[in-house]
Amino acid sequence: MDKNSIIGFVLIFLIMMGFFGYQSRQVKKQQAYQAHLDSIAQAEAYAQWQQDSIWRANNPEAAATLEEAVAPSEVATAVPEAPVYSDAELNAAAQAEAQYITLANDKLEVVFTTRGAQPYSVMVKDYLTYGKEPLYILQGGKSELGYVVYAPTAVDTRKFNFQIVENTDSTVVMRLPFASGGYIEQKYTLLQDSYSVNETVSFVGMGHLIPRNVGSIDVDFDAIIPRMEKGYKNETQYSRLNYYFPDDNKPGNIGNGRKGSKRFNNNIEWFAFQQQFFSAIMRAPKNFSYGEFSIDFLPKGSEDLMRCSAALRADITPGADRIEVPFEFYFGPNSYRGLKAYGHSYEKVIPLGGKVIGIFTKYVIIPLFDWLHKGIDNFGIIILLMTIFIKIVVLPFAYKSYSSSAKMQALKPYMEKINAKYPKQEDAMKKQQETMALYKKAGVSPMGGCLPMLLQMPILWAMFRFFPASIELRQQPFLWAEDLSAYDDIIHWNTAILGMDHISLFALLMAVSMFFYSKIMQQQTTAGNDPNAKMMQAMSLYMMPIMMFFICNNLSSGLSYYYLLSNLITMLETWIIRKWIVNPDDVIAKVEAAEKENKPAPKSKWQQRLEEAQRMQREMEKNKKRK
Numbered sequence: 001m002d003k004n005s006i007i008g009f010v011l012i013f014l015i016m017m018g019f020f021g022y023q024s025r026q027v028k029k030q031q032a033y034q035a036h037l038d039s040i041a042q043a044e045a046y047a048q049w050q051q052d053s054i055w056r057a058n059n060p061e062a063a064a065t066l067e068e069a070v071a072p073s074e075v076a077t078a079v080p081e082a083p084v085y086s087d088a089e090l091n092a093a094a095q096a097e098a099q100y101i102t103l104a105n106d107k108l109e110v111v112f113t114t115r116g117a118q119p120y121s122v123m124v125k126d127y128l129t130y131g132k133e134p135l136y137i138l139q140g141g142k143s144e145l146g147y148v149v150y151a152p153t154a155v156d157t158r159k160f161n162f163q164i165v166e167n168t169d170s171t172v173v174m175r176l177p178f179a180s181g182g183y184i185e186q187k188y189t190l191l192q193d194s195y196s197v198n199e200t201v202s203f204v205g206m207g208h209l210i211p212r213n214v215g216s217i218d219v220d221f222d223a224i225i226p227r228m229e230k231g232y233k234n235e236t237q238y239s240r241l242n243y244y245f246p247d248d249n250k251p252g253n254i255g256n257g258r259k260g261s262k263r264f265n266n267n268i269e270w271f272a273f274q275q276q277f278f279s280a281i282m283r284a285p286k287n288f289s290y291g292e293f294s295i296d297f298l299p300k301g302s303e304d305l306m307r308c309s310a311a312l313r314a315d316i317t318p319g320a321d322r323i324e325v326p327f328e329f330y331f332g333p334n335s336y337r338g339l340k341a342y343g344h345s346y347e348k349v350i351p352l353g354g355k356v357i358g359i360f361t362k363y364v365i366i367p368l369f370d371w372l373h374k375g376i377d378n379f380g381i382i383i384l385l386m387t388i389f390i391k392i393v394v395l396p397f398a399y400k401s402y403s404s405s406a407k408m409q410a411l412k413p414y415m416e417k418i419n420a421k422y423p424k425q426e427d428a429m430k431k432q433q434e435t436m437a438l439y440k441k442a443g444v445s446p447m448g449g450c451l452p453m454l455l456q457m458p459i460l461w462a463m464f465r466f467f468p469a470s471i472e473l474r475q476q477p478f479l480w481a482e483d484l485s486a487y488d489d490i491i492h493w494n495t496a497i498l499g500m501d502h503i504s505l506f507a508l509l510m511a512v513s514m515f516f517y518s519k520i521m522q523q524q525t526t527a528g529n530d531p532n533a534k535m536m537q538a539m540s541l542y543m544m545p546i547m548m549f550f551i552c553n554n555l556s557s558g559l560s561y562y563y564l565l566s567n568l569i570t571m572l573e574t575w576i577i578r579k580w581i582v583n584p585d586d587v588i589a590k591v592e593a594a595e596k597e598n599k600p601a602p603k604s605k606w607q608q609r610l611e612e613a614q615r616m617q618r619e620m621e622k623n624k625k626r627k
Contacts, residue, residue, distance in 0.1 A: 089179040096161040101172050103190040108331060110190060110197060111140065116158035117174040117186040118145040119197070122331045124278060130230045130475070130483070137280050137331050142304070143223035147201055149184070151209035157184065158220075182206035195332030196342070203316070203323040212318045216289060217325065219312040221282060224304050225275050229474075230486035232300045233257075233554045238276040238468055241295040241308050242349045244269050246287060250348045254295050255306070261294035273308040274334065274349050277471045277485070281330040281346060288312040333471050336366055353465045361462045373472065380478030383558060387565040390459060391573070460566075467559035480505060484558035504553045506560035511549035513567035518544065520571060 098115035106125065113120040121140040129135050146158035162174035162184075170190050177183040182205035189198045201217075203210065229235040240255030243262070246269045254260030255274075268291040270283035290313035297306045316323050330346060332338070339347035352361040368389060372382045467473065473484040481488035489502035552560045 087179045089177045090160060093160040093176055098161055101167055103170060103172060105190055105192050107195050112172055112188060114161045114164060114174055116146050117162040124332055129228045135228060136226060137278055138223055139226055146220045148218035150211060150214045151206055152211055178209065182209055195330055197329040199327045201325045205321060207319050207321055210318050214318050216313045216315050219314055221310045223273055223308050225273055225306050225308060227303055227305045229276055230483055231554055234486060235276045235305060236297050239306055240274050241293050242272040242274055243291060243293055244345060254293060257297060259296045263292045265290055270344065271310050272349050275305060277334050277474055279334055279349055283328040283344060284314055285326050289315050335471055350469050351465055353462055357458050357462045360458060361466055365462060365466050379473055379476045379484055383562055384565060387562055387569060391569050394459065463562055464559065467562065468556040473558045481557040485556050487554055488557035500553060504557060504560060506557045506564060507549050507552040510552060510560045510564040511545040513564055514545040514548060517567050517571050
């Protein structure tokens with residue numbers, strides 16, 4: 001392998017290591033932040049304990065009476081429960097039994113409960129979990145949506161059973177009346193042929209109950225999102241909680257396999273409890289004025305994936321006879337085109353890369369994928385055709401790298417002579433200068449192998465982001481892989497070894513293909529006596545394939561399959577260029593002709609800068625020796 005290709009591999013390695021280092025720093029920052037929050041909570045608890053202790057010391061009789069009142073006793077259980085609320089209607093609603101109403105269309109089945117007038121469960125039709133069970137975004141008894149209004153004390157809708165006043169095929173209306181007049185009304189409408197549910201929370205005839213200094217209601221949404229996919233690590237890595245500020249470029253998020261929390265005092269348009277391929281999104285058309293979010297992932301053995309919580313505030317206009325607060329919900333798949341059709345930037349929950357990579361993914365990869373899918377049902381064939389197309393597009397950039405590699409192969413005997421001529425480490429500069437002169441005679445660009453590889457990095461990263469987030473690949477089989485969106489384990493065991501409990505065949509084949517490609521590339525050059533060059537060769541030959549195997553072993557088998565195809569096509573292109581396009585005899589003849597003319601080859605600006613840097617380095621070494 002020539003030095004330029006080695007530099008390319010090293011740069012790729014450094015970029016990947018930098019990415020993993022960045023992720024590690026983010027985890028440490030989050031842990032430090034959580035520790036800060038925990039310390040504050042402990043300090044507040046300690047301060048409260050001190051206040052209670054002082055009060056008990058100053059009021060021993062009252063403290064004893066309080067302890068007797070809260071201690072369980074047979075006498076206490078014999079006393080009938082007193083009304084919890086002074087309002088007779090609220091007290092009756094708190095003790096009533098819950099009822100359930102179901103609304104359904106072609107895409108969703110939503111079960112509502114009168115307890116809090118909220119969604120009880122949400123099932124997405126036409127999709128199943130990895131275990132072939134019905135797919136629920138919200139599970140019965142594992143989610144809560146409530147509104148808290150001060151009228152004039154705190155009224156939490158989750159504590160009361162509402163009365164059903166209207167129930168049609170697409171709409172349900174529930175009310176919570178007050179004894180002194182007025183009521184809270186919640187109306188849900190399931191849109192036809194849609195994953196959307198619209199809600200209007202109304203406060204009717206409550207102007208005398210809601211104080212005029214109260215300008216908002218609290219919104220609390222908590223949910224435990226179930227496991228739906230095969231691989232726990234892959235599912236947690238692509239699951240998170242998103243929050244979107246009005247007119248922002250992209251939503252912020254917490255999660256991606258890590259516990260986190262955030263708090264904001266500015267306007268928030270919507271938030272999403274996002275599983276890898278499905279999301280529960282709540283939007284406030286008039287925006288939330290405050291938001292506090294938290295997410296925590298459950299252990300691997302649990303049937304559930306993560307616990308999400310959102311505490312928000314929605315502004316109201318007090319004093320009005322009828323106050324209406326609209327909300328919109330989306331319960332469905334993370335399909336780019338489907339989410340984009342809603343026009344609220346929901347599609348930005350899908351991780352497609354940064355600004356540059358995201359543009360390539362949105363305007364090249366996704367349209368190409370959709371176009372191929374119109375006429376082809378086999379996604380393995382689609383990935384193959386996509387790979388061929390991308391390779392053809394980048395061939396003009398890659399050709400320079402391949403031809404440079406072929407010329408390096410022809411120059412290998414000359415390189416061996418130069419290495420033999422300068423065996424000592426202190427002659428490295430002279431060896432480098434003579435090597436550059438040889439490249440110039442043969443018409444080889446020093447950066448010919450490096451820059452084209454760097455130009456292809458955005459494409460490799462775009463595919464790395466696209467495949468694990470593409471719901472179209474979910475549960476799609478190909479060859480031995482039963483699900484292209486998950487790993488294809490041919491061997492599985494119970495106890496994790498080096499963080500692995502399985503071997504993905506596509507990931508293994510991809511790593512093997514990378515090894516052989518590196519082997520082929522290293523045949524074109526020799527490291528000579530330079531230990532650094534030998535170390536780089538060993539790293540590119542062994543470390544890179546092993547590292548990529550460990551990275552891809554838990555990821556989408558479709559991604560590993562793409563990298564495998566890309567490596568195989570690259571090796572084929574290299575072989576074709578060496579066999580029929582770049583003639584080694586022509587390269588050698590060009591070098592020999594330049595040597596016969598016995599005139600120095602013109603130096604490029606890059607070579608001039610290199611020689612100037614080498615000259616300055618020699619001067620510095622001489623100055624050191626003098627001192």
